[in-house]
Amino acid sequence: MRRWMKFAAWREVPEGRWADWRWQVENSICRADALAELLPLSEDERKAIAEVSKVYPMRITPHYLSLVEDLHDPSDPVRLQAVPLPEELDPVGEEDPLDETMDSPVPGLTHRYPDRVLLVTTNFCPTYCRHCTRKRIWCRWEEPDLGEWFRYIRAHPEVRDVLVSGGSPLCLPLAKLEEILKGICEIPHVEVVRLGAREPATLPQRFSDPELLEVLERYSRKLWMVVHFNHPREVTPEAKEAVWKVLRLGIPVLSQTVLLRNVNDSPGIMRELMRRLLAVKVKPYYILHGDPVKGTMHFRTSLGRGNEVMEGLRGHISGLGVPHYMVDLPYGAGKVPVGPNYLLTSGEKMAVFRNYEGLLVAYPLDGKGDEDESQGVSKLLSSGGALVPDGVPRLGRRR
Numbered sequence: 275m276r277r278w279m280k281f282a283a284w285r286e287v288p289e290g291r292w293a294d295w296r297w298q299v300e301n302s303i304c305r306a307d308a309l310a311e312l313l314p315l316s317e318d319e320r321k322a323i324a325e326v327s328k329v330y331p332m333r334i335t336p337h338y339l340s341l342v343e344d345l346h347d348p349s350d351p352v353r354l355q356a357v358p359l360p361e362e363l364d365p366v367g368e369e370d371p372l373d374e375t376m377d378s379p380v381p382g383l384t385h386r387y388p389d390r391v392l393l394v395t396t397n398f399c400p401t402y403c404r405h406c407t408r409k410r411i412w413c414r415w416e417e418p419d420l421g422e423w424f425r426y427i428r429a430h431p432e433v434r435d436v437l438v439s440g441g442s443p444l445c446l447p448l449a450k451l452e453e454i455l456k457g458i459c460e461i462p463h464v465e466v467v468r469l470g471a472r473e474p475a476t477l478p479q480r481f482s483d484p485e486l487l488e489v490l491e492r493y494s495r496k497l498w499m500v501v502h503f504n505h506p507r508e509v510t511p512e513a514k515e516a517v518w519k520v521l522r523l524g525i526p527v528l529s530q531t532v533l534l535r536n537v538n539d540s541p542g543i544m545r546e547l548m549r550r551l552l553a554v555k556v557k558p559y560y561i562l563h564g565d566p567v568k569g570t571m572h573f574r575t576s577l578g579r580g581n582e583v584m585e586g587l588r589g590h591i592s593g594l595g596v597p598h599y600m601v602d603l604p605y606g607a608g609k610v611p612v613g614p615n616y617l618l619t620s621g622e623k624m625a626v627f628r629n630y631e632g633l634l635v636a637y638p639l640d641g642k643g644d645e646d647e648s649q650g651v652s653k654l655l656s657s658g659g660a661l662v663p664d665g666v667p668r669l670g671r672r673r
Contacts, residue, residue: 276292277340277341278292281339281340283312284336292336294479294482295477298335298400298477298479299335299400299477301336302334302400302401303332303333303334303336304327304331304333305324306320306321306324306332307320307324309323309332313342313353313357319348322359323358326358326359326362326363329363329569330358330413330569331402332356333399333401334401335400335401335477337479338352338401338475341507349536351504351507351536352505352508354404354536355534357404359404361571362569362570362572364571364572366571367568367570368567368568369410370410371565371566371604372565372603372604373605373606377668379671380419380422380423380426381418381419382416382423383423385668386668387668388667389433390435390436391433391436392437392439393437393439394439395439395454396415396441396442396445397412397413398440398441399442399472400472400473400476400477400480404569406567406570408441409567409568409570411441420457423457424457424461427461427464428461433464434463435465435466436464436466436468437470438468438470439470443469443471444469444471444486445473445477445480448489451486451489452492455492455497456493459493459495459496464496465496467497468499468500469490469499470500470502471500471501472502475502475508476508478512478513481516481520487523494525497525498526498528499525499526499528500527500528500530501528501530501556502529502530502531503529503531503551503556504532504534504537506550509547509550509551513554514554517554517556518554526557528559529559530559530560530562531544531560531561531562531597532573533564533579533583533599535564535572535574535575537573538583539579540583540586541583541585541586542586544583544586544587545586545587558596559598560598560599561580561583561597561598561600562602563575563599563600563602566604577601577612580599581613583599584599584613585614588614598613599613604660616629618634620639621639625637
């Protein structure tokens with residue numbers, strides 16, 4: 275049985291229409307009453323969805339909603355990612371905890387790391403993920419000046435890597451997407467252009483558009499694609515076909531996953547997701563700890579839980595399937611890796627390691643290890659804030 279047939283409203287939709295990305299976008303669910311025709315919502319649930327949607331809009335593609343297994347289960351992990359909850363109106367958290375705006379020398383361009391910039395190209399997504407770190411732009415958007423972007427990047431030859439993000443750049447008008455890619459790829463010192471894409475999970479039909487594939491192929495020599503999968507159920511046959519079309523253009527595909535409470539915060543679910551990604555030739559790249567973003571705090575887990583998830587991967591799955599577990603720090607300090615500590619202690623002649631099975635092993639050392647004494651950390655523990663080295667280039671660029 276085709277997945278969409280379980281919804282009475284879509285039982286008469288032919289397969290060809292379901293596979294049309296334009297039909298998927300045009301028939302996306304954006305209102306509580308429309309969702310109530312597809313999911314059995316109580317009156318309280320319908321009102322709550324309508325109320326939250328006034329602040330953080332709802333948009334769900336039919337494809338993504340069809341991944342909900344039990345239509346009566348409010349805790350379904352796909353439903354949790356797409357259907358608004360009252361917790362989104364909790365005032366806790368910050369709109370821009372990573373200081374993207376502070377690190378924007380020109381609107382829409384964030385220059386945080388020395389050799390990389392981020393471009394926020396649009397506020398539109400085919401499905402608005404409820405855990406989105408940029409919820410602040412959903413209803414507040416100003417068109418960026420592409421010329422300003424290109425001039426800035428040309429004036430900074432240290433920039434070798436450009437991340438084209440959003441929103442969803444693959445849903446831009448093709449002429450604009452090409453203008454962006456062409457403008458970046460023509461800059462000689464840019465070596466890598468990364469395209470952020472959630473579509474393989476939420477709108478894989480987008481890759482059935484030959485015109486989109488032609489645009490990507492023209493710039494494929496510099497392109498990488500970073501996709502976003504959070505649950506094994508998202509790795510559908512349609513997603514596999516979408517990824518394969520990208521790979522055939524010579525574009526490598528990596529995946530980012532956000533650690534989400536009650537969605538994927540168990541070792542078994544995360545292990546299955548990574549296995550399915552490897553099976554469709556997607557390299558797991560990052561597991562991102564949930565950022566303290568206003569409207570998303572109910573999805574956050576503890577670091578301890580994240581470490582448990584990582585211990586469920588290391589040694590239990592090929593190293594190809596073990597991503598980096600990353601925390602994006604406040605003050606625009608950027609991403610840092612975290613994870614379980616397998617080095618328990620070390621001396622002059624031996625170090626003691628713990629392996630994935632819990633086995634403790636002595637490892638011989640060649641020389642004496644010197645331990646650097648950290649300075650100033652006790653101050654952070656008592657008063658918070660940050661220790662800032664002298665001469666950080668990023669801070670010099672701030673407005």
